[in-house]
Amino acid sequence: MYLQLKLLTMKTPSTSKFSIGSIKYSLYLIPLLILIPTEVISAQQSTSAQGEELFTSYCARCHGVGGTGGEGPSLQGRQFVRAKEESDLVRLVLTGISGTVMSRTWIALDEARQIASYVWALARVDDQLVEGNPSSGSEIFSSIGGCANCHIINGQGVGIGPDLSNVGARRGVPFLRESVVAPGTSIPRGERGSHSNFLAVRVEMSDGRKLRGMRINEDAFILNLRDTEGRYYMLQKDKIDKLTREFGESIMPGYGSTLNSEQITDLVAYMTTLR
Numbered sequence: 001m002y003l004q005l006k007l008l009t010m011k012t013p014s015t016s017k018f019s020i021g022s023i024k025y026s027l028y029l030i031p032l033l034i035l036i037p038t039e040v041i042s043a044q045q046s047t048s049a050q051g052e053e054l055f056t057s058y059c060a061r062c063h064g065v066g067g068t069g070g071e072g073p074s075l076q077g078r079q080f081v082r083a084k085e086e087s088d089l090v091r092l093v094l095t096g097i098s099g100t101v102m103s104r105t106w107i108a109l110d111e112a113r114q115i116a117s118y119v120w121a122l123a124r125v126d127d128q129l130v131e132g133n134p135s136s137g138s139e140i141f142s143s144i145g146g147c148a149n150c151h152i153i154n155g156q157g158v159g160i161g162p163d164l165s166n167v168g169a170r171r172g173v174p175f176l177r178e179s180v181v182a183p184g185t186s187i188p189r190g191e192r193g194s195h196s197n198f199l200a201v202r203v204e205m206s207d208g209r210k211l212r213g214m215r216i217n218e219d220a221f222i223l224n225l226r227d228t229e230g231r232y233y234m235l236q237k238d239k240i241d242k243l244t245r246e247f248g249e250s251i252m253p254g255y256g257s258t259l260n261s262e263q264i265t266d267l268v269a270y271m272t273t274l275r
Contacts, residue, residue: 051118058105059115067122069172072102075122089116130173130272132262137270140263147267150252153274160214160230161252162198168272176268180259183250200249201225203235204242211235214251 056065059072067075082097083089093112096104105112141147148157151164167176178185184200203211203225213227223240225233228251237243255264 051114054111054115055118064172070175073170074172075119086116086120089119130269132265132269134270134273137266140267167274169275176271180264181256182254183252184248200246200251202244206239206241
């Protein structure tokens, strides 16, 4: 189209039949040259919009609207470990990732391709700038926050709570902030259903003992429990008088009243650097 428009702007003698004919020919071509790319762009925009709509319906629950992150990691500006090509994303959408909370998505192949295309485009978007001072957040983590008393980072700390060595790659900023302020509302889902991982439980045993801690594993006969001191218990269910699963609760205290807003922002900024 650029070459044809350039031809129209050329100064040629009015008596030149060749030039006039070329101009007429160009005028016939311009609508076609404009129409074809417009249709392609329209189709691409439609596919992108459909992919975004599908992503919002099936994926935003964990990855956030627009892929900004939440319980799942941010998808903006990422290099995918399990996806070297866009076709790999299609496979992950359809099959899920074994050993993680990402389950398969029950959708058609074409829909999976649209989601993958949208996510692949998100990977080229610059990740959001995170507010706060990571250096100050690191000091808060180790001192007044007392976080190292329950969490491990690169082998250092106590493993009562989840390992945070790469939490910045696994969780988005909104989820991290919520986990600091109100940890019970942000407990990750597990393979056995809502709030399966790190679920707080309260137990009253037939011998009079009362225990509260974090459920490590549970089946029809045994409950594995770890208390806030890091002690493990393997409890037989036929010897439990009362078992209370505290959904929406956490053995981790909330820091909304312990830390001020700036300290929480710095702590979250530090956690986003853990990758």
